[in-house]
Amino acid sequence: MRRIQNIPGLFLSIGLIALNLHGVAIAQSQSRADSVAEISADRTQVRWQPRVGSGHFILTVSSPDGAITRREFDGVEPTIKLIDEKGLSLADGHYVYELRVVPAFSGEVKRALKASREKGNSEEVIQELQKNGQIPATITVQSGSFLILNGGVLTGSPDDSAEPRLPSNDAGAVTASAKSKRKGTGTVVIQDVVTPDDVIIQGSECVGLDCVNNENFGFDTIRLKENNLRIAFDDTSTSAGFPSNDWAIVANDSANGGLNKFSIDDVTGAKTPFTLLAGAPTNSLFVSSTGKVGLRTSTPVLDLHITTSDTPAHRLEQTNAGGFTAQTWDIGANEANFFVRDFTGGSRLPFRIRPGAPTSSVDISANGDVGVGTASPNLRLEAKATGAGLPATTGTSQTGIARFSQGVGVGVIDFGFGGAAGFGWIQATSSTNLANNFGLLLNPNGGNVGIGTTNPLGKLDVNGTIFQRGVLLHADYVFEPTYTLESIEDHSAFMWNNKHLPAVGSREVDEQGREVIELGARLRGMLEEIEKAHIYISTLNQTITEKDSRLAKLERQNAELAERLARIEAILSGSPAAKK
Numbered sequence: 312m313r314r315i316q317n318i319p320g321l322f323l324s325i326g327l328i329a330l331n332l333h334g335v336a337i338a339q340s341q342s343r344a345d346s347v348a349e350i351s352a353d354r355t356q357v358r359w360q361p362r363v364g365s366g367h368f369i370l371t372v373s374s375p376d377g378a379i380t381r382r383e384f385d386g387v388e389p390t391i392k393l394i395d396e397k398g399l400s401l402a403d404g405h406y407v408y409e410l411r412v413v414p415a416f417s418g419e420v421k422r423a424l425k426a427s428r429e430k431g432n433s434e435e436v437i438q439e440l441q442k443n444g445q446i447p448a449t450i451t452v453q454s455g456s457f458l459i460l461n462g463g464v465l466t467g468s469p470d471d472s473a474e475p476r477l478p479s480n481d482a483g484a485v486t487a488s489a490k491s492k493r494k495g496t497g498t499v500v501i502q503d504v505v506t507p508d509d510v511i512i513q514g515s516e517c518v519g520l521d522c523v524n525n526e527n528f529g530f531d532t533i534r535l536k537e538n539n540l541r542i543a544f545d546d547t548s549t550s551a552g553f554p555s556n557d558w559a560i561v562a563n564d565s566a567n568g569g570l571n572k573f574s575i576d577d578v579t580g581a582k583t584p585f586t587l588l589a590g591a592p593t594n595s596l597f598v599s600s601t602g603k604v605g606l607r608t609s610t611p612v613l614d615l616h617i618t619t620s621d622t623p624a625h626r627l628e629q630t631n632a633g634g635f636t637a638q639t640w641d642i643g644a645n646e647a648n649f650f651v652r653d654f655t656g657g658s659r660l661p662f663r664i665r666p667g668a669p670t671s672s673v674d675i676s677a678n679g680d681v682g683v684g685t686a687s688p689n690l691r692l693e694a695k696a697t698g699a700g701l702p703a704t705t706g707t708s709q710t711g712i713a714r715f716s717q718g719v720g721v722g723v724i725d726f727g728f729g730g731a732a733g734f735g736w737i738q739a740t741s742s743t744n745l746a747n748n749f750g751l752l753l754n755p756n757g758g759n760v761g762i763g764t765t766n767p768l769g770k771l772d773v774n775g776t777i778f779q780r781g782v783l784l785h786a787d788y789v790f791e792p793t794y795t796l797e798s799i800e801d802h803s804a805f806m807w808n809n810k811h812l813p814a815v816g817s818r819e820v821d822e823q824g825r826e827v828i829e830l831g832a833r834l835r836g837m838l839e840e841i842e843k844a845h846i847y848i849s850t851l852n853q854t855i856t857e858k859d860s861r862l863a864k865l866e867r868q869n870a871e872l873a874e875r876l877a878r879i880e881a882i883l884s885g886s887p888a889a890k891k
Contacts, residue, residue, distance in 0.1 A: 346453055347359075347362060347363055347410055347451055347452070348362055348368075348410060350455065350466045352464035352466055354393075355392060355393055356390045356392045356393055357393070357457055357464055358388055358389070358390040359389040359390070359410055360388055361389075363412055365413060365415060365451075366386045367383070367386075368383070368384045368389050368411065368413065369381070369382075369383050369384075369410070369630060369632070370384065370389040370408065370411075371408065371409045372391060372406055373406065373407045374402065374406055375402055375404030375405060389410060393464065400462055401459055402459070403459050403460055403461065404458070404459060405456055405457075405458050406456060406457050406459065407455075407456045407570065407588075408455055408456065409453070410452065410454075411450065411451070411452045411630060413630070414446065414447050414632065416446065420440060420445050420446060420634060423436055423440065424436065424437075425635075428635070437633070450633065451632075454583070456564070456569060456570045458567075458568030458569070466567070515528035515532055515533070515534065516532070516533050517533075517534045517536055518534070518535050519534075519535050519536035519540075521536045521537045521538075522534070522536050539565050540562040541559055541560070541561055542559065542560040543557070543558075544558040544559065545557050555579075556578075556579045556580070557579045558575065558576065559575070559576040559578050560573075560576075561574045561575075561576055570586075570588060571588065571590075572586055572588050573586075594607055595607060597609045597611065602614075603616065604616070605618070607619055621645070622644070623643060623644060624641055624642060624644070625641070625643070626640070626641050627639070627641075628640075637655065640653060640654065641654055646666065647665075647666075648660075648663045648664060648665050648666070649663070650662065650664075669684070670686070671686040674686045674688065679691070680693065682694075683695065694713050712726060712727045713725070713726040714726070724737065724738070725737070725738045735753040736752040736753065737751045738751070752764065758770070760772070761773075761774070762774065802842075
């Protein structure tokens with residue numbers, strides 16, 4: 312029988328249970344011997360009193376509106392307050408909870424598990440640790456529900472808070488063949504009906520205490536009718552090697568405050584691997600004839616098809632109950648993007664794809680090469696774009712293909728191509744738009760490099776001023792040209808041939824119409840005299856430097872000879888200073 316606490320307004324009569332809680336919290340204690348914790352409630356909170364030794368628990372609660380609350384408790388019993396932080400009472404309805412036990416792992420076990428992740432052999436390591444008893448073989452978890460009604464809480468378990476089976480009030484439900492003899496006390500004892508042969512019922516069948524005579528079956532072939540509905544599969548196999556697990560199909564909890572549900576129980580293993588709650592939408596789970604699975608759709612197109620009105624997604628959650636660090640990832644999609652969300656790391660989106668992205672926006676080949684805009688990368692990383700994929704440079708025909716950016720308007724380095732010849736360029740700028748000046752331009756034809764120019768004429772062509780600042784030359788370094796200096800005559804001939812000065816013997820007319828004869832000859836003579844003077848001065852400076860060096864050497868030698876002569880004279884004169 313169900314145990315009922317002394318609660319005003321709660322009345323029990325045969326066939327009828329009336330609840331009138333008026334905001335009073337009531338609870339039924341869970342007493343299953345294999346449970347993780349015993350659940351109870353009072354006026355302020357629902358609490359779980361642990362039955363296991365571990366002091367770390369993870370409690371996840373799903374509210375009637377689908378919101379999920381997850382909390383961890385270390386060294387204290389898990390609880391849920393009936394009034395939230397805003398001072399509002401929790402909404403009425405069924406709350407489904409899951410309580411997980413997190414075992415205590417030694418530092419040695421944690422290091423072994425971490426190393427197994429890096430080596431990719433975590434399964435073998437886990438099995439070995441389980442075999443040695445260093446980690447549990449199974450994860451301890453308890454699932455259940457509680458009901459909030461008019462501000463009060465109902466909890467319980469099928470074992471000690473089950474609704475009693477009430478006898479039928481229809482005398483016709485008990486046939487004459489099922490009636491038994493009366494005992495002296497006047498109690499009617501109903502005998503079991505045993506038929507030692509096959510039973511064939513050419514009609515519908517009703518089973519349960521509330522079945523009545525002339526039951527209206529409609530299209531039902533078999534009907535179970537009472538307040539506790541169970542179909543048990545009790546396997547009595549005893550021979551070695553034959554399966555003997557017991558199962559049960561359960562419709563609704565029998566516990567006070569339990570769930571309206573349909574579930575399949577592993578009776579032998581004390582587990583419930585499948586549960587379907589009342590109110591689940593049509594086609595919550597649909598398996599087509601081809602084996603494709605639809606979630607909220609009866610026409611799955613692929614092996615798994617998820618349909619919803621807002622952001623279809625699925626969650627990958629690793630708890631720390633197995634010794635590894637807890638981590639949760641979400642994979643979802645909507646009209647804005649396809650994304651991977653790091654829920655544990657603050658719901659960041661490290662990976663996103665926008666709608667309309669072209670084919671092979673990112674393509675990894677079989678050998679590991681990565682292509683951006685190409686399905687056949689030829690290098691470890693190849694970026695390729697054509698047509699609309701190449702953004703135009705501001706005011707030019709140049710196009711950018713890659714950018715390294717410190718931030719908008721802060722600093723960027725751009726790589727790109729441009730021109731019919733396919734020049735490549737690199738540019739650093741503080742602007743987000745490419746300008747018509749290039750830090751470095753590469754000519755693919757002759758291998759010329761241009762700085763500040765789009766048309767390098769030599770191996771290196773600089774359009775601008777070249778500065779050399781802060782150069783320190785070591786005294787021992789001697790810098791000499793790697794080419795042969797031209798003679799004065801050769802240099803002069805180069806200047807005349809390239810029209811740097813008028814040719815020898817040219818005739819020109821000045822502003823007054825006077826003819827100027829042999830202007831080039833006079834200029835050439837002046838240049839030759841300047842060059843000769845420069846060479847003479849350079850030679851003279853070198854000669855002076857060499858003589859200065861020789862003079863300094865002679866002065867040192869004279870000083871040494873004078874010192875030696877003074878010592879000799881002191882010795883000959885018998886001076887005491889000479890003896891030192």
